[in-house]
Amino acid sequence: MKKTASTLIAGACLALLANLACADQLADIKAKGVFTCGTLGTAEPFSFSNTQTREVEGYDVDFCKALAKSLGVKLELKLISVAARIPELQQSRIDAVIANLGWSAERAEQIAFSDQYFASEQKVAARKDSGFTTLKDLTGKRVSAVKGSSSEMLVRKVIPGASTITFQDPPSAFLAMQQGKVEGLAASELTLVKFRQQSESTVPIAILEPSLMLEPWGVGMRKEEAGFIKHVNTTLEAMEKSGEALQIFNKWLGTGTSYKMQRGFRIEPIKG
Structure with a gap:
């Protein structure tokens, strides 16, 4: 029995919908080859414009870079305001927020938080x-x-x-x-x-x-993206174990900087 054109079209549509349903953010990022990280750009030493190079750099930016590297893709920084952090994420204009984002019960109802990468x-x-x-x-x-x-x-x-x-x-x-x-x-x-x-x-x-x-700070992500959330936390844990996270802290906030701080926290799950 021959299939009609309408049947073939319907089948193709169902297959397309199935593929979309199976797709997730982690796969999407790798497919497009770009990780879009939302950060402030106005909060030294976390993310700010270097007056000499005119590049945005800082503690948060280095974590954006580390995540892009772990994903094997290019990094795209998107500068956002404090008030726009969660809306930009919810509207899928960015893949994650690394922008001085402190955990709170109210925010945790809206988005997912990674393990803490800073405590303020x-x-x-x-x-x-x-x-x-x-x-x-x-x-x-x-x-x-x-x-x-x-x-x-x-x-x-x-x-x-x-x-x-x-x-x-x-x-x-x-x-x-x-x-x-x-x-x-x-x-x-x-x-x-x-x-x-x-x-x-x-x-x-x-x-x-x-x-x-x-206040513990975490990477902000969309709640429904379990695969991406797991990848981010796995990457942060690896950075803690390898000493990379401590190196980033010392680079921007340690005793050799004007802040002269010692790291008094570890990357670990946020206890809300």
Whole structure:
């Protein structure tokens, strides 16, 4: 019995749909030969533009590079804002987010997180001439933060009555504090250390205690991509065992840098 043209077309369509259903992100990335990694480009030393080479580089960028290498494909960096990190991922405009992305229960409902590749103290700074020394001093005050950041959410949770004034990037949030438009600035400790160094000769700042929290950072991925998630975590584990992850830390944050930090964390599953 001969097959009609419509039957053949229907069969071809079903085969195509089956192939699409079986396809996954890991296979797609390898097929196109490009891994698109979303990062900030404005957060030194994690991802920022080198003024001499005009290339985006940093701690987060090196992890983007390591993942691209593990996949055997080229790396494409896409610069995104803090607020756009999750939307860009959910809309499949990027393959993963490596952009100062701290874990939170709210974010974990929307996307998948890898094992932590960094752990960040979230703190608040104030101008030294304010006389503020602790978080309690900012009760009911205005605190600047980057829009959509963990710092923004933490200020509301931790400091009674404080209001957040948000900006698109850390330098703008810092400038608002320097100009007296807000009383405090919430950001990662590393960001605040850098700003403190920059402002010593102009308007000195003090980093207040205690911390808002110790925040684990992970690679952000789409929840349904089990194969890709497994590959990312396997790569991170290998980087920890080989010492590559420690080398990246020392390169950007270690004792030979202006931050003079020692690594106090390991790559391991995030305990939410």
